[in-house]
Amino acid sequence: MGSCDSTAVQESPVAYFRRQVNNCFEYAGDGKAAGAKIVGIMCEYTPREIIMAAGGIPVCLCGGSREMIEPAETVLPANLCPLIKSTFGYSLLKKNPFLEMADLVVAETTCDGKKKMYELLSRERPMYILELPQKSDDADSFDRWVHELDKFRKELETRFKTDITSEKLKEAIRVMNRERKLKRELSALMKEDDPPLTGRDLLDMKSLISGMPEDMVQYEKALVALKGREPDATSGSRVRVLLTGVPLPHGAERVIDIIENNGGLVVCQENCTGLKPLLEDVENGSTDPIISIAEKYYHLPCSVMMNNTRRIDHLKELAREYRAECVIELIWQDCITYDVESGLVKKMAEEELDIPYLRIGTDYSPSDTGRIAVRVEALFETVKGR
Amino acid sequence: MLFAGIDLGSRTIKIVLIDGNGKDIVSSGAVDQGIKQSERADELFEKVLFYTGASRADVGKIVATGYGRNAISWADTTVTEITCQARGTRQGHPDARTIVDIGGQDSKVISLDKNGAVRDFVMNDRCASGTGRFIEIVAQRLERGIDEVGFMAARAVGASIISSMCAVFAESEIVGLLAAGEPPENIIAGVEKSIAKRVASMAGRKVEEPVIFTGGVALVPGMKEALAEAFESAITVAERPRLTAALGAALLAAGRSEIYAKNIK
Numbered sequence: 285m286g287s288c289d290s291t292a293v294q295e296s297p298v299a300y301f302r303r304q305v306n307n308c309f310e311y312a313g314d315g316k317a318a319g320a321k322i323v324g325i326m327c328e329y330t331p332r333e334i335i336m337a338a339g340g341i342p343v344c345l346c347g348g349s350r351e352m353i354e355p356a357e358t359v360l361p362a363n364l365c366p367l368i369k370s371t372f373g374y375s376l377l378k379k380n381p382f383l384e385m386a387d388l389v390v391a392e393t394t395c396d397g398k399k400k401m402y403e404l405l406s407r408e409r410p411m412y413i414l415e416l417p418q419k420s421d422d423a424d425s426f427d428r429w430v431h432e433l434d435k436f437r438k439e440l441e442t443r444f445k446t447d448i449t450s451e452k453l454k455e456a457i458r459v460m461n462r463e464r465k466l467k468r469e470l471s472a473l474m475k476e477d478d479p480p481l482t483g484r485d486l487l488d489m490k491s492l493i494s495g496m497p498e499d500m501v502q503y504e505k506a507l508v509a510l511k512g513r514e515p516d517a518t519s520g521s522r523v524r525v526l527l528t529g530v531p532l533p534h535g536a537e538r539v540i541d542i543i544e545n546n547g548g549l550v551v552c553q554e555n556c557t558g559l560k561p562l563l564e565d566v567e568n569g570s571t572d573p574i575i576s577i578a579e580k581y582y583h584l585p586c587s588v589m590m591n592n593t594r595r596i597d598h599l600k601e602l603a604r605e606y607r608a609e610c611v612i613e614l615i616w617q618d619c620i621t622y623d624v625e626s627g628l629v630k631k632m633a634e635e636e637l638d639i640p641y642l643r644i645g646t647d648y649s650p651s652d653t654g655r656i657a658v659r660v661e662a663l664f665e666t667v668k669g670r
Numbered sequence: 671m672l673f674a675g676i677d678l679g680s681r682t683i684k685i686v687l688i689d690g691n692g693k694d695i696v697s698s699g700a701v702d703q704g705i706k707q708s709e710r711a712d713e714l715f716e717k718v719l720f721y722t723g724a725s726r727a728d729v730g731k732i733v734a735t736g737y738g739r740n741a742i743s744w745a746d747t748t749v750t751e752i753t754c755q756a757r758g759t760r761q762g763h764p765d766a767r768t769i770v771d772i773g774g775q776d777s778k779v780i781s782l783d784k785n786g787a788v789r790d791f792v793m794n795d796r797c798a799s800g801t802g803r804f805i806e807i808v809a810q811r812l813e814r815g816i817d818e819v820g821f822m823a824a825r826a827v828g829a830s831i832i833s834s835m836c837a838v839f840a841e842s843e844i845v846g847l848l849a850a851g852e853p854p855e856n857i858i859a860g861v862e863k864s865i866a867k868r869v870a871s872m873a874g875r876k877v878e879e880p881v882i883f884t885g886g887v888a889l890v891p892g893m894k895e896a897l898a899e900a901f902e903s904a905i906t907v908a909e910r911p912r913l914t915a916a917l918g919a920a921l922l923a924a925g926r927s928e929i930y931a932k933n934i935k
């Protein structure tokens with residue numbers, strides 16, 4: 285067992301992405317030297333297109349390192365999700381070079397933990413907060429979101445002394461739609477009986493920076509290389525897993541590795557580091573690009589929304605499309621919104637899809653790796669015994 | 671032809687040998703876990719075999735399970751303790767729908783579907799408070815043997831209230847109770863109740879009956895009653911509750927058409 289097929293891939297498409305932090309660092313450094321603004325972001329609700337249209341470079345600041353947890357706990361309570369603590373720890377220790385470079389950090393009112401952490405962060409960093417309304421199917425809430433994005437556009441114009449024209453927005457939309465499309469196509473390779481890459485490979489093929497031109501070249505290269513690749517002999521015999529729940533930021537890939545080292549293959553990732561933000565594009569060509577951008581982002585099915593029925597619908601579709609044999613949900617410790625929703629996901633998996641469901645609640649510490657492995661393995665035994 | 675199941679748990683190693691035709695236990699044994707796990711298992715295997723008069727060549731397949739299952743080079747394959755526990759329990763209790771297994775260092779609740787296949791399971795992930803370890807800590811604290819404490823609980827007039835969620839903090843709570851003159855019997859009863867509650871809350875909702883109790887802690891007097899109260903269900907202690915996982919492993923080794931036969935080399 286194990287991810288024996290990653291060696292062959294390493295030489296080709298994934299190799300570039302395994303150096304992605306460095307690639308991004310160079311790109312951001314060059315950009316900054318040339319006068320571009322570095323804009324830190326921490327959530328998939330952040331409308332990258334508006335930042336890009338303002339001449340900004342959007343960089344993800346989500347922390348995946350467990351080394352940052354302890355320092356963060358000197359200020360934050362321990363019972364917060366590790367993603368929040370790690371991100372904050374980086375700021376305290378000034379260890380995230382992208383944050384240190386950032387001219388502005390943009391964040392949204394999502395979960396309580398993040399909001400309150402942002403409040404503290406804004407004392408140390410230049411920040412702008414977008415208010416994200418949370419009634420997902422309410423027209424007034426949506427109007428409010430459009431208004432917030434309009435305000436954001438004006439704020440960036442003043443701050444960065446620039447004009448965010450419709451043309452610039454349309455260009456940014458074009459770039460982001462292209463990036464999303466390429467990543468969707470890569471993800472779709474996992475639909476095959478013997479996918480040419482592992483879920484971990486796919487997870488690694490992402491970027492901290494949205495819209496980096498070299499990324500597009502590499503995504504395209506990867507698509508060509510992987511499509512023509514001989515399928516791995518073992519991938520077909522592995523249990524096909526749909527992984528859902530919280531995102532797995534860079535450095536926090538432990539759970540996907542446990543799954544894939546114990547007989548599973550993560551064929552679909554319904555989370556913010558997987559397919560969730562890629563499912564919908566921004567309509568290009570409408571009269572008001574801000575409204576089109578608002579629509580795409582407002583549809584993101586995160587558990588902070590209520591009601592978040594869209595997520596369940598997506599999950600059902602994805603499980604069928606990717607022929608998942610079981611659902612594994614990852615919940616970061618103390619993530620209340622995803623945890624509450626997990627009951628609904630379980631019910632849907634067991635009753636509507638008729639496949640087993642496993643919830644893994646953990647944080648960034650490796651102390652429970654063995655136990656998680658047993659549960660995952662037992663789940664796979666159940667799947668195979670069916 | 672004989673088949674062997676070997677359960678390398680966190681505290682003890684158990685081996686069950688069954689007869690491939692009748693699927694009856696022909697020999698079994700248990701030994702405490704040592705540093706040299708593989709050697710201890712080896713010795714135990716020889717011993718268990720010796721009683722039957724058979725040799726290693728008579729053993730068709732060996733399935734290893736438990737935490738240390740990968741440490742045994744001479745096993746033919748490994749299966750998790752969850753699947754083995756389910757298989758072993760079903761042998762004596764074919765209608766089992768829920769298995770509560772409390773061992774020395776972990777506990778789990780396994781739910782089975784009508785056909786006896788594992789439907790779902792929960793395990794304690796990072797805490798000793800719902801496991802046999804808690805009883806050990808208290809026994810040490812009271813300077814009593816582990817066998818003795820269960821019988822003491824039977825003599826309790828009431829159960830002390832132990833509110834700490836963590837076995838380590840509970841220890842200091844117990845020191846306080848003792849200082850306040852609380853009878854040790856009541857404290858043990860309180861600990862049993864607290865373990866039962868932890869396991870029940872881990873299981874979440876109401877579990878389906880019949881509920882079968884396995885693992886070493888099932889042998890501790892008073893635990894069954896404490897569990898019955900916490901689960902609000904009738905509880906049946908499995909036959910030979912410490913051996914169910916090893917038995918399951920042996921049955922899986924024997925049964926080619928069984929649940930996990932596909933993976934047996």
Ligand code: SF4
Nearest residue numbers: 327328329394556586
């Ligand atoms: S899970 Fe929700 S809060 Fe977290 S990044 Fe995604 S959209 Fe934002």
Ligand code: SF4
Nearest residue numbers: 365367395530616619
């Ligand atoms: S994982 Fe949950 S608690 Fe953590 S930031 Fe995302 S929504 Fe908030």
